[in-house]
Amino acid sequence: MKTANLCVALEQREVAAGMVVRGTVEGLDAFPDSRGLVVSLVHETRHLRHGPRIDESFDLAERRAASLPFGLSLPADAFPSFAGRRYASTWRVEARLDLPRRTDVTASEALVVVGGALTRAAEGAPAAAAARGARRFRLFAGLFLVADLVALAGLYAAFGSLPGPVALAFVVPAFVTLAALAWMGLKPGPVERFEVTAPRLRWRFGEEVTVRVVVDGDPDRVGGIDVALRGEEVWMVSSGKSSHEVRASFHEDERKLAGTELAGARAGGRRWDRELGFRLPPAGPPSHGRQIQWSIQARVRVPRRVDPDVSLRLEVAGTVPAGEE
Numbered sequence: 296m297k298t299a300n301l302c303v304a305l306e307q308r309e310v311a312a313g314m315v316v317r318g319t320v321e322g323l324d325a326f327p328d329s330r331g332l333v334v335s336l337v338h339e340t341r342h343l344r345h346g347p348r349i350d351e352s353f354d355l356a357e358r359r360a361a362s363l364p365f366g367l368s369l370p371a372d373a374f375p376s377f378a379g380r381r382y383a384s385t386w387r388v389e390a391r392l393d394l395p396r397r398t399d400v401t402a403s404e405a406l407v408v409v410g411g412a413l414t415r416a417a418e419g420a421p422a423a424a425a426a427r428g429a430r431r432f433r434l435f436a437g438l439f440l441v442a443d444l445v446a447l448a449g450l451y452a453a454f455g456s457l458p459g460p461v462a463l464a465f466v467v468p469a470f471v472t473l474a475a476l477a478w479m480g481l482k483p484g485p486v487e488r489f490e491v492t493a494p495r496l497r498w499r500f501g502e503e504v505t506v507r508v509v510v511d512g513d514p515d516r517v518g519g520i521d522v523a524l525r526g527e528e529v530w531m532v533s534s535g536k537s538s539h540e541v542r543a544s545f546h547e548d549e550r551k552l553a554g555t556e557l558a559g560a561r562a563g564g565r566r567w568d569r570e571l572g573f574r575l576p577p578a579g580p581p582s583h584g585r586q587i588q589w590s591i592q593a594r595v596r597v598p599r600r601v602d603p604d605v606s607l608r609l610e611v612a613g614t615v616p617a618g619e620e
Contacts, residue, residue: 305317305406309406310408311614316369320334323355324361331393333350333351334350334367371411380543382528410578410579421494422609424492485516486510486513488511490509493505497610501575501615502574504574506522507570516597516600520595523593548573593606
């Protein structure tokens with residue numbers, strides 16, 4: 296943006312985090328009485344934490360050049376430019392002239408910031424996630440059964456005997472819980488195991504994320520396996536006394552295993568074991584708490600049943616250095 300004769304000219308309109316933003320402020324000769332110039336890197340956001348303002352000051356009392364070069368260092372962790380449905384991050388270079396006895400003159404120019412280069416994270420322990428529906432039920436049922444029997448034993452110890460209706464109020468739930476656990480053990484569901492693993496938790500833009508999906512289930516009841524790499528904005532919306540989570544996807548790469556491809560993933564018996572590669576985009580918003588999330592999301596399609604699903608959160612930041620394989 297140009298104000299009167301003052302303008303900001305950038306050498307590059309796209310700069311990586313950690314690099315120096317270079318340019319010149321032009322049109323200074325139109326303000327011979329100017330006392331000083333401040334050139335700033337300004338980060339503005341929508342619903343995100345913004346970075347500090349970065350300034351470089353020049354004393355113009357003895358300088359009357361028509362233009363003045365500048366160089367401002369972007370922080371290594373500068374949040375890249377991003378415009379999403381809920382969140383936004385924008386950068387600009389602003390020049391402000393200090394004029395005596397009148398309003399300061401400003402000019403600015405938009406800047407695109409991309410992620411800086413990072414070294415590859417150590418492999419460490421593989422990142423893993425598993426469907427926990429049946430496991431959670433078994434855990435809850437087991438805890439409930441123990442608590443029910445302990446309470447019943449405590450009442451008998453305290454009173455010596457209990458009225459029939461009171462005893463039944465404890466015995467019947469215990470038998471129902473035992474029956475449910477026995478039924479689940481004798482007749483497993485369509486999917487007994489569902490796991491997703493990746494070699495590591497931390498990734499860089501441009502890298503390929505290798506994902507392994509393992510499913511143990513009934514070959515006659517598993518209709519397909521869907522796996523996707525997603526980048527999402529996440530926020531909460533409140534209405535009255537209730538609130539709910541909203542997700543908006545800004546990147547999605549999905550693979551569907553069905554038919555012959557699903558059959559090709561069979562590892563024999565009741566198991567499917569498949570490795571898939573997902574390429575992260577060359578640039579984008581990095582992981583940012585609960586607000587900006589990258590994840591591998593997978594589900595098993597089971598007709599006439601609730602589809603088991605797994606979500607594996609990834610940490611994505613920075614880019615691959617130039618020249619690295």
